[in-house]
Amino acid sequence: MRALVTGGAGFIGSHLVDQLTHDGFNVVVLDDFSTGKLSNLAHSPKTRIIEGDVADFNAVANAMQGVDVVFHQAAVASVPKTIEDPLGSHQVNYVGTLNVLEAARRAGAQRVVAASTAAVYGDLPELPKREDMTLKPLSPYAVDKLASELACQMYFNLHGLHTVCLRYFNVFGPRQDPSSPYSGVISIFLSRLSQGAAPTIFGDGQQTRDFVFVKDVVRANIKAATTDGVGGQVFNIGTNKRTSLLDLYQILSHQLAVNLQPTLAAPRMGDIKDSVADASKAAKLLDWRAQVSFDDGVRQLVAEVVKR
Ligand SMILES: NC(=O)c1ccc[n+]([C@@H]2O[C@H](COP(=O)([O-])OP(=O)(O)OC[C@H]3O[C@@H](n4cnc5c(N)ncnc54)[C@H](O)[C@@H]3O)[C@@H](O)[C@H]2O)c1
Structure with a gap:
């Protein structure tokens, strides 16, 4: 199985690369190294690394060749940066997702797991957060992540591309x-x-905050990519x-x-x-629970x- 990890040189992406490599996947990373580091990939020396921008469709299509499953982590993950530059960050955080979905469809990839965020819930008071609650994205970051979730659902409904979005809480x-x-x-x-x-x-x-350990987040990604019957779904990934x-x-x-x-x-x-988070949906449908206290x-x- 070949896996593409966008943003694979970043914090979460590089842990994902390590686990996928350990599990026997042939791993390709697409990263522009804006916040990611080559040194984060030191534990997985066999990784094929492509330096490129997810906002560039050709770069994404090129990285997608022969890929079975995509873990889309690349993003401008800083809320203040997206407030300073909503147009530039939109190219990465929304258009980048659309590029990944379209390139995956054209290349015949089976599944796309995309990183979303608890920021889509905004500051509404009701706790814990459930996936079916009213959303209130308060920043360009949260709006683009929510739009990316909708694009993932649309690709599942229109094209049958198995997409899953994971709303990470505070990963550490x-x-x-x-x-x-x-x-x-x-x-x-x-x-x-x-x-x-x-x-x-x-x-x-x-x-x-609901602090969830990065290795639990990696396990959630792999569950999302390997569990049948969860195409088009969104899951909270937190500890409750x-x-x-x-x-x-x-x-x-x-x-x-x-x-x-x-x-x-x-x-x-x-x-x-x-x-x-109320992460009971992930427990029920993905058989995933945070394990690291x-x-x-x-x-x-x-x-x-x-x-x-
Ligand atoms: N860390 C958290 O607590 C948290 C919480 C919710 C959601 N997320 C999401 O998880 C994902 C990973 O976040 P992270 O904390 O590892 O951040 P990070 O900044 O360490 O990783 C992001 C990676 O994407 C790369 N990247 C950025 N723009 C790119 C572009 N245009 N083209 C290609 N690569 C690009 C960066 O170089 C970096 O390697 C992001 O999508 C983020 O929004 C993170």
């Missing part, structure tokens, strides 16, 4: 880039604390558990054996107070950072 794990101002809060806290510096918490620290930023801060401080007071700052505009995931992440 090794290789998430803490130097980026947009990267996950865990990587930023960890990076600061391991340098002996107190991180800043925006707001009172009581805001909660809420962790507050203060809890996160304490767990990290404990594991790093540091005792620093966080700096509290005014809440950031547009920050959502609480987010948690938050503490264990943080332990693995800390061990990686200490090793470096």
